Amino acid sequence: xxxxxxxxxxxxxxxxxxxxxxxxxxxxxxxxxxxxxxxxxxxxxxxxxxxxxxxxxxxxxxxxxxxxxxxxxxxxxxxxxxxxxxxxxxxxxxxxxxxxxxxxxxxxxxxxxxxxxxxxxxxxxxxxxxxxxxxxxxxxxxxxxxxxxxxxxxxxxxxxxxxxxxxxxxxxxxxxxxxxxxxxxxxxxxxxxxxxxxxxxxxxxxxxxxxxxxxxxxxxxxxxxxxxxxxxxxxxxxxxxxxxxxxxxxxxxxxxxxxxxxxxxxxxxxxxxxxxxxxxxxxxxxxxxxxxxxxxxxxxxxxxxxxxxxxxxxxxxxxxxxxxxxxxxxxxxxxxxxxxxxxxxxxxxxxxxxxxxxxxxxxxxxxxxxxxxxxxxxxxxxxxxxxxxxxxxxxxxxxxxxxxxxxxxxxxxxxxxxxxxxxxxxxxxxxxxxxxxxxxxxxxxxxxxxxxxxxxxxxxxxxxxxxxxxxxxxxxxxxxxxxxxxxxxxxxxxxxxxxxxxxxxxxxxxxxxxxxxxxxxxxxxxxxxxxxxxxxxxxxxxxxxxxxxxxxxxxxxxxxxxxxxxxxxxxxxxxxxxxxxxxxxxxxxxxxxxxxxxxxxxxxxxxxxxxxxxxxxxxxxxxxxxxxxxxxxxx
Ligand code: WT7
Numbered sequence: 001x002x003x004x005x006x007x008x009x010x011x012x013x014x015x016x017x018x019x020x021x022x023x024x025x026x027x028x029x030x031x032x033x034x035x036x037x038x039x040x041x042x043x044x045x046x047x048x049x050x051x052x053x054x055x056x057x058x059x060x061x062x063x064x065x066x067x068x069x070x071x072x073x074x075x076x077x078x079x080x081x082x083x084x085x086x087x088x089x090x091x092x093x094x095x096x097x098x099x100x101x102x103x104x105x106x107x108x109x110x111x112x113x114x115x116x117x118x119x120x121x122x123x124x125x126x127x128x129x130x131x132x133x134x135x136x137x138x139x140x141x142x143x144x145x146x147x148x149x150x151x152x153x154x155x156x157x158x159x160x161x162x163x164x165x166x167x168x169x170x171x172x173x174x175x176x177x178x179x180x181x182x183x184x185x186x187x188x189x190x191x192x193x194x195x196x197x198x199x200x201x202x203x204x205x206x207x208x209x210x211x212x213x214x215x216x217x218x219x220x221x222x223x224x225x226x227x228x229x230x231x232x233x234x235x236x237x238x239x240x241x242x243x244x245x246x247x248x249x250x251x252x253x254x255x256x257x258x259x260x261x262x263x264x265x266x267x268x269x270x271x272x273x274x275x276x277x278x279x280x281x282x283x284x285x286x287x288x289x290x291x292x293x294x295x296x297x298x299x300x301x302x303x304x305x306x307x308x309x310x311x312x313x314x315x316x317x318x319x320x321x322x323x324x325x326x327x328x329x330x331x332x333x334x335x336x337x338x339x340x341x342x343x344x345x346x347x348x349x350x351x352x353x354x355x356x357x358x359x360x361x362x363x364x365x366x367x368x369x370x371x372x373x374x375x376x377x378x379x380x381x382x383x384x385x386x387x388x389x390x391x392x393x394x395x396x397x398x399x400x401x402x403x404x405x406x407x408x409x410x411x412x413x414x415x416x417x418x419x420x421x422x423x424x425x426x427x428x429x430x431x432x433x434x435x436x437x438x439x440x441x442x443x444x445x446x447x448x449x450x451x452x453x454x455x456x457x458x459x460x461x462x463x464x465x466x467x468x469x470x471x472x473x474x475x476x477x478x479x480x481x482x483x484x485x486x487x488x489x490x491x492x493x494x495x496x497x498x499x500x501x502x503x504x505x506x507x508x509x510x511x512x513x514x515x516x517x518x519x520x521x522x523x524x525x526x527x528x529x530x531x532x533x534x535x536x537x538x539x540x541x542x543x544x545x546x547x548x549x550x551x552x553x554x555x556x557x558x559x560x561x562x563x564x565x566x567x568x569x570x571x572x573x574x575x576x577x578x579x580x581x582x583x584x585x586x587x588x589x590x591x592x593x594x595x596x597x598x599x600x601x602x603x604x605x606x607x608x609x610x611x612x613x614x615x616x617x618x619x620x621x622x623x624x625x626x627x628x629x630x631x632x633x634x635x
Pocket of ligand 1: 529
């Protein structure tokens with residue numbers, strides 16, 4: 001029987017066990033933290049020196065063109081030099097880099113040696129097909145090893161990848177391909193999800209029709225479902241990898257520290273997703289350092305981040321940081337509850353996972369099935385656990401801590417964003433925990449909760465969360481739209497030069513940060529970030545709809561669920577059939593994650609005199625609450 005959850009001091013705090021502290025890389029957070037913010041550049045230089053550089057940097061940090069900051073300028077490296085090449089010179093060479101399990105139960109593993117061979121082969125294929133440094137290659141794939149191989153091969157040749165989450169649909173993919181002017185698309189016929197094959201290639205075909213920049217599309221055969229292959233455009237991965245062009249020897253491109261490693265699109269407040277640009281140098285240093293200290297990674301560890309590689313969580317903490325640290329990565333293709341709700345716990349037991357990282361929404365989803373599914377399995381290999389994506393409610397935290405971690409495994413509640421590249425506010429294994437708080441800033445970071453004028457608010461008061469400093473993993477710009485980058489993140493507190501996170505938060509008397517949620521028109525549905533405007537433009541692209549407004553309503557399972565209000569064009573009338581059709585239409589344009597839970601019909605939307613939809617009013621109406629200050633309403 002497991003002991004009851006401790007809050008071992010009786011004051012709501014959870015202290016780590018002796019054994020956790022004893023083996024932790026960092027035993028004293030406070031003193032190193034102080035040093036890291038007093039001598040920020042020295043701190044990062046020291047961490048950067050632990051990595052391999054073809055040429056050392058001239059300057060750690062360059063703020064001459066603020067807010068377009070640069071890190072390790074003049075330095076030459078490539079994330080691959082650290083994530084793969086360096087390991088071939090050490091005992092890590094024959095260690096497992098990837099353990100993969102498909103949803104149907106098929107398995108594949110890759111040592112670092114094998115991973116290098118596959119990445120080099122695919123890098124040579126890309127070069128032979130005409131890809132170069134400077135290209136942005138779009139990747140749209142299921143959770144199979146080839147998605148990692150494709151990403152790493154792009155990095156190796158100095159091309160940037162733009163991974164589009166495999167759960168997205170036609171319009172979301174098409175507009176990302178168009179924005180990046182991608183000439184190459186790497187995809188698969190499909191993947192397996194809850195026992196059924198998905199049809200990625202079909203979606204890709206339609207997206208390529210809408211965005212005709214793609215010259216070459218390479219498709220992995222995963223499900224074996226039939227798919228359309230166009231002459232001179234479509235190639236099978238396995239055909240190319242079997243040709244002499246796929247030589248297993250490929251030199252790694254010596255990229256500049258500031259060369260782009262990848263573009264990753266995320267939702268903002270306007271309809272058009274933002275392509276955030278991350279670089280080889282600073283991103284390698286930041287993700288590797290945060291991963292090592294927060295998840296306390298050691299050579300014998302098996303690490304499982306149960307996110308999709310298509311999100312920043314996957315980029316930073318499935319792919320790059322673990323490989324740079326020479327860790328063994330678990331990758332699983334399918335759903336956590338297929339065929340039964342013990343699938344994840346079974347995987348932890350079977351492969352002896354030591355550190356496990358997931359989202360509050362997944363925990364809440366599995367919690368519903370009860371503890372008995374987890375109790376069937378020996379989870380004693382676990383040492384540390386993590387949470388990311390949205391605030392974790394204390395009930396879910398406690399369930400995770402007791403039922404999965406057996407009151408032994410500290411939970412690293414990591415707060416960060418696509419924009420930040422890596423963890424910003426997070427415990428370390430030695431940090432006393434308060435369930436629901438992401439605790440304190442990572443080394444080098446100073447955070448504050450401020451009012452609209454930039455003044456820090458008193459402890460316990462809600463305000464805007466800002467970062468007061470810069471850090472190596474920060475996104476450098478928005479692809480093709482530097483003005484929007486300035487506007488979105490730096491304009492608000494220009495004078496103080498604070499980075500605006502878009503989140504509201506509170507800080508308590510102990511300096512612990514409590515995230516409340518987004519305070520812009522961005523919602524978090526099952527941890528996925530979606531903008532009101534994207535859902536609205538998907539709805540408006542349906543022939544029956546003239547105007548739409550989407551808001552997020554609180555939901556105990558998903559965090560937010562989507563509520564849409566639509567105005568129909570003349571000649572159309574509301575019906576259950578139309579509601580279903582509109583939901584399907586959103587599935588088809590953006591993806592099932594964006595499907596509204598509710599659609600209501602109206603003749604007019606509450607707007608300000610300048611014509612902006614007052615989503616706040618819609619939200620109050622949907623929740624039956626007071627509509628608040630209506631002085632700017634134009635009705
Ligand atoms: C937004 C960023 C970074 C990886 C996944 C999300 C919310 C993220 C936490 C956390 C409370 C969190 C914030 C943030 N968020 N982690 N531990 N506690 N909220 O990346 O899709 O760019 O979303 O996710 O609201 O702004 P993203």
